[in-house]
Amino acid sequence: MPASIIAPAVPVAAASISSEVRLAYVLQHFWQAYEPTSPVTIGVPGQQAQVEVAVADAGFFDQRQPYPPAPIWHEWQGREVPFFFGPAAGQPLLTLQSGRALVHADLVSAAFYLLSGWQEYFSEERDQHGRFPYAASVQHQYGFVDVPVVNCYFEVLRTAVEHVTGEQLRPRRWLGGAKWAAFVTHDVDSLFGSWKAPAKAALQQGRLLETFQIAMRSLAGVDAWNNLEAVQATARKHGAPSTFFMLGSTQKAANGTPNADYRVSAPGMQRRLRNLQASGAELSVHGSIGTATDAAKLRREKQLLPGTVSGNRFHYLSWEPRLTPGLVDAEGFGYDSTLGFPEHFGFRNSYCLPFQPFNFATGRACSFLEIPLNVMDATLHHPSYLQLAPQEILPALEPMLQEIERFGGVCTLLWHNDHFDPANTVTGPRQFAALMEYLRSRNVAFMTGQQIVNDQKPS
Known part of the structure; x- marks a missing residue:
């Protein structure tokens, strides 16, 4: 090692x-x-x-x-x-x-x-x-x-x-009797960042008026990443409910890592979130940097979201195994969906079903359900990660997806809202659509996190 x-x-x-x-x-x-x-x-x-x-x-x-x-x-x-x-x-x-x-x-x-x-x-x-x-x-x-x-x-x-x-032991079935399930999720890290790359390019080429116009459109809320309703509609077109993980902090971490560029508590955002819920979306906490070891901060961010909130996924997939499981348990979450490797798709705990993490401090299983994260858009082409070409993505993922289907598990997919930008031709809308069509072709049951909890977690 x-x-x-x-x-x-x-x-x-x-x-x-x-x-x-x-x-x-x-x-x-x-x-x-x-x-x-x-x-x-x-x-x-x-x-x-x-x-x-x-x-x-x-x-x-x-x-x-x-x-x-x-x-x-x-x-x-x-x-x-x-x-x-x-x-x-x-x-x-x-x-x-x-x-x-x-x-x-x-x-x-x-x-x-x-x-x-x-x-x-x-x-x-x-x-x-x-x-x-x-x-x-x-x-x-x-x-x-x-x-x-x-x-x-x-x-x-x-x-x-x-x-x-002398009896056949059958894998458990999912919603509607399906052999396996899919959990389609969107971490909302940024709503107003799509202008930065084209504005920088225009500035470098001396196109000052164009730079100014791009920046003004973003300030007015006209941004390709300010697209939650469109993301929900796209997932719904493929038959899937969306689960949005929303950041509750705009403050950068001590090491400079950014959190949200939007305020989840703003009245306009609260209206949007309630409308998303009313049209079938699930809202969950995207615990900001530091919340994986700070219960009070995580609790405050959970309280910022409207309605009943059951789930969490930590920003940057932060997870300190010596503290985080007990913290998530104590805060009463029904589920978490952080445990995946950002560097590679697959199975961080070598298991394709939801499970109850082990709390080493108490020597017992936690009460919340971990819905493992299997594949994240950034993993597939980030410079520090896999760097797959667009045409390589689905063939690379198919063996893993076949494993999940074989064992009757849950495929958890993370496609950030900013990756629905039409300008993204590598891990963008087209690649999302190809993956969703594959899942549909295999008769997967699309479920929210809370539906998975209700279906799988023991009473």
Whole structure:
């Protein structure tokens, strides 16, 4: 792993995380992933369980190290899957006996490690924005960011359960009985910034009158990015409700990172937001820089939005694993949708379903639902990220989308409002339309965050 970039100032404070806690956390999510079936016991050796899962972590979770030994790759259902904590190469993953099933991989430890975000919590790696970097992850090191490995582990368990019960264990269905779902979101960072690039170009070429006219149109609110209603109409044309994540602060962060260039509390903006809600959009908080570690500030920004607000996504995908999960939980959010790598599309926690993050400070699952972020427009062509050409975007994403559909998961798509600018020909309206048409062609259920919470989160 790379050397530390910025060590977090937040100290490690973790409760004792026993094997029983890890087993309960993993099984909680396993049973949420499938429709109910006949009762079956899943446990470790010595518990007389019908499905027995090996224990092979060798005390890893007592050491508080961020990275385990390298995974061993095994073929499962025609693909090579990385298995942390065994079994050794050449050994079977699963043995089926009369009325019993023996899982020879320590799937509980491996699933807990990835799903809980253990590597982020115990790593000191952070980037210039205080985020755990993709380059420091096991997903990057072993090349499986676009494969939901925890879902693969669950498929091994599913096979064992089906053998014991004699019943098919079906993935859960979504709104209207769809096999999978899509969550279409828009982070609203700027409404008045489209003029800057053309104005700069005109100024550099000495076209002073044109520069002045461009600036005046923006000041009058005539800006290609001041387009929330048009964004909603575009998504609705493809059959999807829009979820807008709205920034509540106009102050730059201490390091100069910008927040909003609009005031969400302005009367005119409040009217627009209420109208968007009335026409089917969902409004959620886009926690400004600093709110991922400041509960009071996040609470104030939540209160600025009209109506009932259930969701949050932090600006710049800020997330301090040692503080943020407990903070989001305490503030009563129904869901968060921050956890994706800005540098690469895929699965930050190696899971394609919503899940309840693990709170290491308390040793329990959080009560809010994390709806993982899978793909962001900026990731696809930002100079620091993937730099895909327009024609490369959908082919690059299709394998990941096929994984989500295969496991009955949720595809969370982030397309910023400024990327709906017709001048954007790289990650703009045309690329958004191609992705939406693909999703429609695969009979996805388009849902808001709150609908996903209502459908998936246990009571």
